[in-house]
Amino acid sequence: MRLELLKALNAARAERRAAVLVTDLDGGEARLVTEATLAGDPLEEPIRAALRSGRSGVVEGTRTFLTVQVPPAxxxxxxxxxxxxxxxxxxxxxxxxxxxxxxxxxxxxxxxxxxxxxxxxxxxxxxxxxxxxxxxxxxxxxxxxxxxxxxxxxxxxxxxxxxxxxxxxxxxxxxxxxxxxxxxxxxxxxxxxxxxxxxxxxxxxxxxxxxxxxxxxxxxxxxxx
Amino acid sequence: MISTDDDILTTAEAWAKAGKGVAVATVVETWGSAPRPIGSHLVIDEGGTFLGSVSGGCVEGEVVTEALDVIGSGKAKLLEFGVADETAWRAGLSCGGRIAVYVEKVG
CATH class of the missing domain: 3.40.50.720 (NAD(P)-binding Rossmann-like Domain)
Known part of the structure; x- marks a missing residue:
């Protein structure tokens, strides 16, 4: 994970914004999806579902892990x-x-x-x-x-x-x-x-x-x- | 209520900014009764200092050892611990569950 991504994830949390870190478990480049960039994302549906449940997890049938960050209500x-x-x-x-x-x-x-x-x-x-x-x-x-x-x-x-x-x-x-x-x-x-x-x-x-x-x-x- | 790993990831960022080699370990899958939920983090610096937890203490030692390797090589690893795994027995995942932990270097 690039340091920039970790910074962005921490900044989102500090500012109480929802964010999802998308990690390729086979070692590929990770990326951060925010509410601003969610629409049209290839994983839009599973990411929306993950945001609703607030649960991190592997996207079914893939080797992609979603780290879900939703601010505490x-x-x-x-x-x-x-x-x-x-x-x-x-x-x-x-x-x-x-x-x-x-x-x-x-x-x-x-x-x-x-x-x-x-x-x-x-x-x-x-x-x-x-x-x-x-x-x-x-x-x-x-x-x-x-x-x-x-x-x-x-x-x-x-x-x-x-x-x-x-x-x-x-x-x-x-x-x-x-x-x-x-x-x-x-x-x-x-x-x-x-x-x-x-x-x-x-x-x-x-x-x-x-x-x-x-x-x-x-x-x-x-x-x- | 949902974000619980605040200090852990913030600390990882601070370590990395201070120029240390840092790895983040994340529980990515669990089977059976696992002690820590999916998404739990453990962060490790190059000196072996760590914060957070992926198993409530059972396999942290192994994860830290692997993390030092990841920091050295820069290559991420997917680790599995469970009852069927010799290493896990040694590390002692006493709950009988299985967990998968993804370890990656920051930077």
Missing amino acids: KMVVIGAVHISQALVPMARMLGYDPVIVDPRTAFATPERFPDVTLLAEWPDEALPKLKVDRFTAFIALTHDPKIDDPALLHAFERSCFYIGALGSRKTHAKRVERLTGKGASPEAVARIKAPIGLAIGAISPAEIAVSILAEVTQAWRQGIA
């Missing part, structure tokens, strides 16, 4: 609410390290969220610091347009792989109107998963957290590439 939760309390430990089991943003200091307390990164700030202030990107699951749970709306606009801008917002169909219809009024494109607004979570009849905060995390997992595993 981040999770941002807007709202230090009851559902968030249930969601944080579950998200951790799935390998996420959730960050919670809620300007309401009565909600965002360390007593309610021990050992969690908690930003008691408005989204406009907190979110730029979090470097939200495509590999971020974005979950809006406050029910409060003053908090959720600017947060969702930020999530659109950063093309998060998952954007979900709590609220009934009726609440969501109003949200769609507001966000469109603030200049969000119909395509962006349509990306919001609402009502949030897979439809499993969840009632308790913990059950709702399960349905949200199942939907996040689906988006991550089935949609990332």
Whole structure:
């Protein structure tokens, strides 16, 4: 492997970009495929599949090995609410390290969220610091347009792989109107998963957290590439 | 969550930039119960210093020896370790699995 390739692979990881190192196990020259160069690649299909699964491996029927590098997913939760309390430990089991943003200091307390990164700030202030990107699951749970709306606009801008917002169909219809009024494109607004979570009849905060995390997992595993 | 070998490959780059001969070993295939997943890396410098793991300690010694050879020759090698392999018994892949490790020089 040329040093340039190793540098490029490490740079992609540092910048949270997906990349696949294609190695010929018979000793041929290796190459790096990024999302920018993926379209039209002779191995486009197997590389896409590898990016979706996040697993390195030999391309079936060949002597070519794919080293898959997908940035670890981040999770941002807007709202230090009851559902968030249930969601944080579950998200951790799935390998996420959730960050919670809620300007309401009565909600965002360390007593309610021990050992969690908690930003008691408005989204406009907190979110730029979090470097939200495509590999971020974005979950809006406050029910409060003053908090959720600017947060969702930020999530659109950063093309998060998952954007979900709590609220009934009726609440969501109003949200769609507001966000469109603030200049969000119909395509962006349509990306919001609402009502949030897979439809499993969840009632308790913990059950709702399960349905949200199942939907996040689906988006991550089935949609990332 | 998925990228786990951050420091390992970064270290390999730093070693190579410092002018050392460096090899990267990667688990490319596993059969049965293998201790480290496909894609795991071990990086080795010309002095035999290494970082990372391809088997959780069972065959690292053999891989390092082969890596020094790869650094010397510049020619990549595909190594196999497993229960059917005399070397692996000696190296002790105790889990009973088999692994293939690709070792290549950086640069």
